[in-house]
Amino acid sequence: MKKFQLGEFEEIVMLTVAILYDDAYGVSIKKEIENRLNRSVSVGALQSALKRLEDKDYLESLDKDATQERAGRPKRYYKITALGKEAMQYTKETRNSLWEAIPSVSLDVKFATL
Amino acid sequence: MNKPNQISPPRWSLKFFRWFCHPDYAEDIEGDLFERFEKRTIENRAAKWLFTLDVLKLFRPGIIKPITGSQKLNNYDMFKNYFKIGLRNIRRHKTFSSLNIAGLSVGIASCILILIYVNNELSYDTYNSNYETTYRVIHYYGQQGEAPDYTSLPTNEYQVWGNAPVAPAMQQFFPEIDKVFRFTSDASWLFSYNSITYSESDVLFADSTAFDIFDWKVIAGNPKTALERPNTVVLTPRLAEKYFGSENPMGKSIIMDNQDPFEVTGVVEVPTNSHFSFNGLISMSTFRNSRPQIFDSWGYVDFYTYFTLKPGTSIEQVQEKVPEFLEANFPNDFNYHIKFEPLSDAYLHSEAGRQPGPVGSMGSIYIFTSVALFILLIACINFMNLSTAQSVERAKEVAIRKTIGSHREALIYQFLVEAILVTFIASILAAVFVIFGHSLLETISGKTLPIDWLFTPQNALLALGGILFIGIAAGSYPAFALSTFKPVTVLKGSFKTSSKGIWLRKSLVILQFSLSIILLAGAAVVSSQLDYLQKYDLGFDSEQMLAVDFGYDDLVQQKREFIKQEFLKHKDVEIVSVSRAVPGDFFPNAGTGVADPVSGEIVYKGPAIYEVDEDFIPAYKMNMVAGRNFSDDFPLDSANALILNESAARLFGYPNPADIIGKSFRQWGREGKVVGVVEDFNYVSLHEDVEPLSLRFGTRFNVSTISVKLKSDDFSKTIAELENIWQGIVPHRPFDTRFVDQNFNAQYESDERFGMIFTTFSGLAIFVACLGLFGLTIYSTSQRNKEIGVRKVMGASITQIIALLSRDFLTLFIIALAISVPLSWYVMNSWLDGFAYRISLGVEVYAVSALITLLVAFITMSFKTVNAALSNPIESLRDE
Numbered sequence: 001m002k003k004f005q006l007g008e009f010e011e012i013v014m015l016t017v018a019i020l021y022d023d024a025y026g027v028s029i030k031k032e033i034e035n036r037l038n039r040s041v042s043v044g045a046l047q048s049a050l051k052r053l054e055d056k057d058y059l060e061s062l063d064k065d066a067t068q069e070r071a072g073r074p075k076r077y078y079k080i081t082a083l084g085k086e087a088m089q090y091t092k093e094t095r096n097s098l099w100e101a102i103p104s105v106s107l108d109v110k111f112a113t114l
Numbered sequence: 115m116n117k118p119n120q121i122s123p124p125r126w127s128l129k130f131f132r133w134f135c136h137p138d139y140a141e142d143i144e145g146d147l148f149e150r151f152e153k154r155t156i157e158n159r160a161a162k163w164l165f166t167l168d169v170l171k172l173f174r175p176g177i178i179k180p181i182t183g184s185q186k187l188n189n190y191d192m193f194k195n196y197f198k199i200g201l202r203n204i205r206r207h208k209t210f211s212s213l214n215i216a217g218l219s220v221g222i223a224s225c226i227l228i229l230i231y232v233n234n235e236l237s238y239d240t241y242n243s244n245y246e247t248t249y250r251v252i253h254y255y256g257q258q259g260e261a262p263d264y265t266s267l268p269t270n271e272y273q274v275w276g277n278a279p280v281a282p283a284m285q286q287f288f289p290e291i292d293k294v295f296r297f298t299s300d301a302s303w304l305f306s307y308n309s310i311t312y313s314e315s316d317v318l319f320a321d322s323t324a325f326d327i328f329d330w331k332v333i334a335g336n337p338k339t340a341l342e343r344p345n346t347v348v349l350t351p352r353l354a355e356k357y358f359g360s361e362n363p364m365g366k367s368i369i370m371d372n373q374d375p376f377e378v379t380g381v382v383e384v385p386t387n388s389h390f391s392f393n394g395l396i397s398m399s400t401f402r403n404s405r406p407q408i409f410d411s412w413g414y415v416d417f418y419t420y421f422t423l424k425p426g427t428s429i430e431q432v433q434e435k436v437p438e439f440l441e442a443n444f445p446n447d448f449n450y451h452i453k454f455e456p457l458s459d460a461y462l463h464s465e466a467g468r469q470p471g472p473v474g475s476m477g478s479i480y481i482f483t484s485v486a487l488f489i490l491l492i493a494c495i496n497f498m499n500l501s502t503a504q505s506v507e508r509a510k511e512v513a514i515r516k517t518i519g520s521h522r523e524a525l526i527y528q529f530l531v532e533a534i535l536v537t538f539i540a541s542i543l544a545a546v547f548v549i550f551g552h553s554l555l556e557t558i559s560g561k562t563l564p565i566d567w568l569f570t571p572q573n574a575l576l577a578l579g580g581i582l583f584i585g586i587a588a589g590s591y592p593a594f595a596l597s598t599f600k601p602v603t604v605l606k607g608s609f610k611t612s613s614k615g616i617w618l619r620k621s622l623v624i625l626q627f628s629l630s631i632i633l634l635a636g637a638a639v640v641s642s643q644l645d646y647l648q649k650y651d652l653g654f655d656s657e658q659m660l661a662v663d664f665g666y667d668d669l670v671q672q673k674r675e676f677i678k679q680e681f682l683k684h685k686d687v688e689i690v691s692v693s694r695a696v697p698g699d700f701f702p703n704a705g706t707g708v709a710d711p712v713s714g715e716i717v718y719k720g721p722a723i724y725e726v727d728e729d730f731i732p733a734y735k736m737n738m739v740a741g742r743n744f745s746d747d748f749p750l751d752s753a754n755a756l757i758l759n760e761s762a763a764r765l766f767g768y769p770n771p772a773d774i775i776g777k778s779f780r781q782w783g784r785e786g787k788v789v790g791v792v793e794d795f796n797y798v799s800l801h802e803d804v805e806p807l808s809l810r811f812g813t814r815f816n817v818s819t820i821s822v823k824l825k826s827d828d829f830s831k832t833i834a835e836l837e838n839i840w841q842g843i844v845p846h847r848p849f850d851t852r853f854v855d856q857n858f859n860a861q862y863e864s865d866e867r868f869g870m871i872f873t874t875f876s877g878l879a880i881f882v883a884c885l886g887l888f889g890l891t892i893y894s895t896s897q898r899n900k901e902i903g904v905r906k907v908m909g910a911s912i913t914q915i916i917a918l919l920s921r922d923f924l925t926l927f928i929i930a931l932a933i934s935v936p937l938s939w940y941v942m943n944s945w946l947d948g949f950a951y952r953i954s955l956g957v958e959v960y961a962v963s964a965l966i967t968l969l970v971a972f973i974t975m976s977f978k979t980v981n982a983a984l985s986n987p988i989e990s991l992r993d994e
Contacts, residue, residue: 047139070149
């Protein structure tokens with residue numbers, strides 16, 4: 001059975017939060033994903049993904065740092081929880097085990113002409 | 115926050131975001147939005163739009179705040195609790211609850227019933243798809259001489275009843291007019307099919323365009339052609355059933371007036387909410403064939419003209435061209451003018467005279483609506499009074515709830531939920547009352563009141579809204595009052611109902627009783643006015659006067675003298691007269707010229723016309739004030755004599771009736787001398803003053819009624835014997851009789867129905883008010899239980915105690931009287947102003963209604979006060 005649910009976009013968000021380590025908040029996560037993966041991310045999609053992950057206890061958040069450019073609003077920083085880490089690990093491992101199970105010939109384009 | 119010269123994000127999208135966003139996330143997401151916005155403003159001109167776009171993209175399930183609020187669980191349980199407590203309270207205080215529910219349900223039911231009635235009144239003619247674009251012509255027939263200023267001529271100088279040629283002329287002259295339709299005033303016809311013969315009233319001649327304008331329900335026949343050919347008739351389903359039973363009436367022949375066979379070309383049903391109605395329609399071409407000259411005469415008045423406008427045109431365009439139209443078409447014999455009246459005004463807002471059917475009154479609609487609201491208000495006041503009166507019992511509950519931590523709002527909600535619960539139960543009961551009351555209301559209003567329009571989803575929602583509204587209206591004061599109690603005072607035990615509460619309760623009782631007295635006095639005034647009308651000396655005597663209607667039947671007219679003689683031979687017959695119509699019937703007006711008192715020139719006016727014989731005036735016991743009656747001694751009376759009433763004499767300029775005798779007159783092709791003046795008698799309605807009237811000798815072709823004065827004890831026997839005589843002379847004609855006084859009084863039917871409805875609902879209002887009073891008496895007696903016990907022990911008599919308990923109410927009652935009498939006096943006086951002959955408002959009316967209210971109130975209270983006064987003091991004193 002599925003032990004951990006993690007969608008594709010959710011996984012990207014988790015990974016990005018991990019990459020940014022202690023600078024992971026809304027705007028920076030969005031920018032990071034857009035830069036690294038060259039895909040555009042809407043605020044809405046990102047925020048609802050973050051809320052979902054928080055609900056699943058994969059992320060935890062902390063308000064701090066009200067800055068002038070944010071008109072005095074706090075930033076909400078996200079951190080990966082232990083459960084989140086496990087979930088990422090699990091996803092990675094399932095992927096890996098699947099990759100390993102692929103016979104090398106299967107991906108050889110030359111034979112895929114049936 | 116921002117530097118002054120910086121642009122800020124669009125306010126509305128920000129507001130929207132703050133509104134929908136989950137409060138937990140709002141701040142930081144807003145921060146993100148601001149940050150992105152700030153960065154964009156440097157590089158991107160469309161930053162504002164992009165900000166709004168971001169906001170819109172955030173509008174998604176994960177981020178929108180939940181509808182239920184963040185404390186969903188808690189609220190839900192509390193509501194459950196309110197319901198439970200509410201139901202328990204209703205069950206525990208059975209008396210109060212049933213008083214409340216009874217009052218409210220009667221109030222709601224009255225409101226719904228009156229709504230049904232009012233809705234029916236307002237729905238008149240709306241079934242027509244051309245409702246908005248249909249108009250009718252109203253005519254002004256003035257005397258010869260200088261034309262009045264038509265722009266300022268009041269509408270009540272006009273009449274709906276008009277001439278025939280105006281319709282085709284208008285159709286030709288005004289390009290804006292689409293369809294034109296005429297019908298004539300109703301007449302009685304003799305219908306025969308096989309062996310079935312009846313006289314049918316309300317049969318009209320109608321143009322073939324009838325169905326283009328009115329959407330009557332066509333059951334059989336082709337509406338396009340049904341009324342085209344001469345000698346065709348369209349029946350209502352009732353008549354079709356009467357003559358043909360289950361046969362198909364289409365194409366069958368009915369012998370009309372024992373002469374021509376008429377082919378049945380259609381069956382139509384007229385909706386009950388139509389401003390005129392009929393039993394049958396005969397094609398206008400039939401009428402045209404028999405009397406073609408009428409259709410060119412602008413002076414012959416017998417037609418109602420309706421027309422529709424083409425789309426995109428307005429009635430103002432048509433009205434503007436009226437002078438031009440009259441110039442081109444009207445032959446100028448007398449002063450004549452036309453105006454137009456929308457179909458939507460025909461039933462409720464028409465001031466014009468000579469209507470084709472009964473008209474409603476906006477005034478009664480307002481009166482009924484206010485009565486309904488009064489009843490509901492009285493019921494709501496009951497609820498407020500009883501709830502606040504009970505407050506001492508509820509105070510502990512409130513205090514404990516507050517101590518445990520209830521908010522004031524929560525308590526308000528609780529009491530509102532209770533009120534809504536009571537209203538809900540009451541409205542279910544009201545629905546039952548409405549089902550029973552509906553048929554009763556149909557009987558007293560004499561109308562079919564459809565209720566199917568009530569059952570729509572919108573109305574269900576509306577009803578729900580109504581329940582909430584009434585619940586909140588009735589429950590708001592108790593809710594706010596009870597929730598203010600301070601727990602400390604209440605729980606310490608020193609709590610008493612505040613004097614403010616009592617003061618308010620008293621003023622509400624005063625209000626209730628003022629309303630009750632107003633309604634009761636209103637009902638008393640209405641019924642005594644109607645009584646006055648019934649008994650008013652009309653100036654003629656129609657008691658025991660039997661009218662035999664023969665609808666201008668030629669054979670009967672030929673044999674009129676013989677029939678008169680034969681009837682007179684009967685021992686129960688006092689006097690017999692033949693005339694065109696009897697008082698209360700329809701009569702024509704005619705251009706009548708009489709020599710001017712000064713110049714001697716003939717001056718034309720338009721008095722009403724009666725066509726009578728020499729026995730008419732004695733038969734109806736009218737008084738001659740000058741001159742003489744028609745007489746056999748003057749054989750030429752039928753050609754050259756005219757009698758006027760006093761009003762007509764005045765109209766022609768003769769204040770002294772004797773002076774007009776012997777003056778020349780001209781009327782409808784007759785010339786001669788005025789021979790007599792009859793005292794004014796009220797031949798139309800006591801709503802109006804006596805109008806000028808001329809009485810001419812009714813020759814053959816012009817009479818349709820025989821009046822027979824009876825002096826019998828057994829009318830049915832006499833009538834049966836007269837019928838035998840009749841059958842012996844004119845067997846082809848049914849003996850169609852009615853009593854003139856009943857007929858005359860029929861015109862007060864709408865007044866009477868108004869009175870009935872008004873009285874019924876006033877009674878209900880007083881009933882509801884008494885329920886409240888009863889509740890309050892129960893309460894105040896139980897409060898003073900100990901006092902009564904002590905007083906009795908000390909030797910107070912039963913009367914003293916009853917007086918003690920009732921005294922408070924008497925003060926309130928006197929105040930209520932002081933408020934309601936002037937108000938009611940004003941309102942009822944303006945109602946009475948609608949009658950030309952009216953009672954003067956005296957003290958008696960108020961004395962009687964005050965006495966009734968007082969009596970009913972005392973009887974109500976006595977159920978409890980006597981009980982309390984009689985009870986053994988031990989009962990009330992021993993529980994300490």
